[in-house]
Amino acid sequence: MTVRTKSVRAIEAPAAPVAEPADAKASLLLRKAADGYAFPALESVATQFARSLRDLLRALGAPAIQVERAGSEQTSFGEWSASAAPAIFWRYHAPPLKGPVLLAAARPLILQLVDIFYGGKGKLAGEREELTDAEERFAARLGRDMGLQLASAWRDKLGLEPELDCVTGDPAKLAAVRADDDMLVQRFVLRGAPFEGRTIVCAYPVAALRGVVGAELLPETHSASTADPLWSGALDKALRDVRMPVRSVLARPEISLVKLLALEVGDIIPLTMPRHVPVTVAGRSFAFGSIGEANGNAAIMIDHIEKGPDHD
Structure with a gap:
């Protein structure tokens, strides 16, 4: 009995990935330049931070504001x-940066933002060296908000x-930063x-950026959403x-019906003006x-801002 055999074509296995050099990931954050150090990953960070600053300033009462990146430089603190x-x-304390x-x-920018936030037009009445208590609180709040935007970037x-x-x-x-420390601005x-x-x-202190040379950058994530980005952008806008x-109710006086009819x-x-008054938005506290x-x-x-059931 004759047994016929079919020739089987070998399927080549994909070549094993070539091992990346030890400093491949590091090069995404740090690259040796002719005159010092360059940090290419910070370019996209700065681009995103510029957009976030624009949105933050618009939310504070400047709807037409734009924010432009003006480049980077290295100089001493x-x-x-x-x-x-x-x-x-x-x-900001920002681990894993060692600085x-x-x-x-x-x-003057802070004074203008405070003026706009409280209903003004952003005009400066005059230069002052000291901030008022309200201006200091606003500066701290602005700092926290910018920190959130920086984290997002x-x-x-x-x-x-x-x-x-x-x-x-x-x-x-500003402790932990010396006058001769190199900064990437x-x-x-x-x-x-x-x-x-x-x-x-x-x-950023250059030494702090150099300290995370070996840190593994997070992989880029791609949204699984199939929504049209143009439509999503238009909806967001x-x-x-x-x-x-x-709305805020400043007082709720009560009088008897007899006095009401006699007015x-x-x-x-x-x-009687209370110390604190409620502020509602669209009827909700x-x-x-x-x-x-x-x-x-x-x-x-x-x-004080009320928190919803999901703490948002």
């Missing part, structure tokens, strides 16, 4: 802080979670009235422009605040 003064500095991340903005790189630990107008109080320029030409600066009714023109109903005045306008300073 002493030279940078001197050129930035007078400024407000924010320092702080610093943000800075000109003091880093999220697909090293998972930095900057935590604000110092807000000051005196660069000498990224500048972000604001475009549009009333902030035209103002800058926000982000500075439309939602951001929705105007919500904000005449010129009569006075006494009011949103926050509690204190009654006050800002730049000649009646204002409410938010003291």
